[in-house]
Amino acid sequence: MPEWLEYVHDRYAYWAIVFLMIIGLYGMLFKNNLHKKVVGMIIFQNSMILLFVTAAFKWDATVPVRDAEIDVNVVGNYLNPLPHTLMLTAIVVGVAIVGVAFALLIKIYDNYGTIEEDELLEKLQSPAPEDDDSEDSFPSKGGSV
Secondary structure, eight states, X not given: OOHHHHHHHHTHHHHHHHHHXXXXXXXXXXXXXXXXXXHHHHHHHXXXXXXXXXXXOOTTOBOSOXXXXXXXXXXXXXXXXXXXXXXXXXXXXXXXXXXXXXXXXXXXXXXXXXXXXXXXXXXXXXXXXXXXXXXXXXXXXXXXX
């Protein structure tokens, strides 16, 4: 087996993660549907979490809990718990961000009737019809309530 092919084969998890990153980035940058942009963001977030967890993994290592059978002075016997802990925090923050993003998408759809980016920008660019006898409208700066 050629040396470069062995290099690629030994790091197959990283290639899969890069592939997921590209899919997520493509979804965020090139899709017009806001729902698809959020799904792309979710894929990109999860690929970053996978990258950090994969990079922190070591074969034949254990959690950093003292065990009489494992030599404490050999650092290679233990995993570093910090990247895994940070990724748990990233998962919680990611879930919150996705919840807020979908809530905003629902409000955008309720207010504008679309979640397509180009249609939404078109609606935002066009002047809104003035409705003077609407009870929901806010008074002008100098007006009374």
